[in-house]
Amino acid sequence: MTLDSVLQAIEPVLRTTALGAWVRHSQWAWPILESLHFIGMSLLIGTIGLFDLRLLGFARGIPYGALHRLIPLGIAGYTLNIATGFCFLSGTPDQYLFNAAFRFKMTFMLVAGLNVVFFYTRVFRRLEALPPDSAPPFGARVAGAVSLAMWIGVMSAGRLLTFFRPPYA
Amino acid sequence: MTALSTWLRESPSLWAFPFVLILHTVGLAFLVGANVALDARVLGLAADVPPTTLRRYDVIMWAGFWVNALSGVLLLIAYPTKALTNPLFYGKLLLIALGLVLAQALRRQLRDAGPMSPLARRMAIASLVIWAAGITAGRLLAYTYSRLTVDLVG
Numbered sequence: 001m002t003l004d005s006v007l008q009a010i011e012p013v014l015r016t017t018a019l020g021a022w023v024r025h026s027q028w029a030w031p032i033l034e035s036l037h038f039i040g041m042s043l044l045i046g047t048i049g050l051f052d053l054r055l056l057g058f059a060r061g062i063p064y065g066a067l068h069r070l071i072p073l074g075i076a077g078y079t080l081n082i083a084t085g086f087c088f089l090s091g092t093p094d095q096y097l098f099n100a101a102f103r104f105k106m107t108f109m110l111v112a113g114l115n116v117v118f119f120y121t122r123v124f125r126r127l128e129a130l131p132p133d134s135a136p137p138f139g140a141r142v143a144g145a146v147s148l149a150m151w152i153g154v155m156s157a158g159r160l161l162t163f164f165r166p167p168y169a
Numbered sequence: 170m171t172a173l174s175t176w177l178r179e180s181p182s183l184w185a186f187p188f189v190l191i192l193h194t195v196g197l198a199f200l201v202g203a204n205v206a207l208d209a210r211v212l213g214l215a216a217d218v219p220p221t222t223l224r225r226y227d228v229i230m231w232a233g234f235w236v237n238a239l240s241g242v243l244l245l246i247a248y249p250t251k252a253l254t255n256p257l258f259y260g261k262l263l264l265i266a267l268g269l270v271l272a273q274a275l276r277r278q279l280r281d282a283g284p285m286s287p288l289a290r291r292m293a294i295a296s297l298v299i300w301a302a303g304i305t306a307g308r309l310l311a312y313t314y315s316r317l318t319v320d321l322v323g
Contacts, residue, residue, distance in 0.1 A: 031312045035305040038197065042304065046202025047209075050226055059225035066217035073209055155198060156191045163187050 007097040014093040023091030030091070037084040041155065043077025046070075049151060055136055055144025063132040068124075094166060101164040105157035112150035119143040170246065177247035186247060192240040197307075200233030201300045204272055211275065211285050211293035219281040230272070251314045257306050264303035271296050 014020055023029050047070040053059060054067055089096050096102040123139045130137075136144070177185050203226045210220055245252055252258040271292055278289040285293075 031309050035308040038194075038304045038308055039301050041194075041198050042201035042205055042300070044202075045198035046205035049199065049202055050206050050229070053226075053229065059222070062218055062222045062225070066215055069215035069217065070206055070209060073205070073214060152195055155194050159191045159194050160183070160187055163183065 004098070011093045011097055014090045017090050019087060020090035020093070023087050029087070033084045033087050037081055037088075040077040040080035040084065044074045044081070045151060045155075047074030047077070049148060052144040052148040052151075055140045056148070057136050057141070060135075061132050064130065065128040096161070098166045099161060099164045101157045101160040105154055105161070108150045108153040108157060112147060112154070115143055115146045115150065119147075173243075174246050174249070177243060189240050189243045189247070192236055193244060196233045196236035196240060197304070198233070199229050200237060201304065203227070203230035203233065204268070204296055204300055207272075207275070208293040208296045211279075211289050213285075220279040220285075221281050224276060224279070227276070234269070248317065250316050250319050252310065254316050255310060255314050257309055257313055261303055261306035261310065264299055264306060268296060268299045268303060271299065 023033070050059075051067055051071065051074075054062060054064065123137070123143050126137065127140055177189065180186070206226065207220075207223050209215070210218055210223055275289060275292040275296060278286060278292065
């Protein structure tokens, strides 16, 4: 059983949902969902992205724990983008499932997710105890660099989706 | 200029039109993101962050702005007719100008001691609405144009 054969089986299931049909046939669904997807992206980068920069030693002096309280807004953006992204995927699943840029995007998101686990299990607790002016420890720099690189990768691969579309069936 | 326009539009290289689009998207995320963070702080989120310290991210906001001014000019050079014949494009530029003026004015209102003034809070709400509207106007440009290029009228 190959990845493609699994995706071939999933494709018609997604496409024939009521959600998929609505996204495909409504005149304004797609533009509105895209606008929301870009707003969610801005919420994510404005909180998680700025926190990543802090982990890299930028904006030193802002306490880590205090700045971290912006993160729920980033999670809200992430959730909005999972929801709107699932709408796109349901609308034209073949355009994403068999698209190299989409696979890169999902891989970057997976690495970003694993990095979140690394950050909260190995880095965050020790970070909160540090004075705000101290240099970020090595683990924090790694977590910040990986997160920033992955989210820029997610945005870039997302923008490249249209250039790697398989031909319409 | 015409050669650059043609290259941006017709080059099969990912470093032509696709790369400019990527720059415009990443720049947007940091420009609007830095404003979202400050607006959210003014509205009471992350109350332990001294508001003026968030101005250390102003340079990120302006980097995002200049990346987008430059990439935006390149997108305009690639498809001048598409944007210039769409009233929404001028609406988008107006919203960006408003957002930047408001960003500057709000930053002058920041105080680390005491609660935020009602004026600062109203400015933060207006800023969030304006950037969301600017993003929406920008996205809709891809769906509301009447002429893609001069040659293809019809």
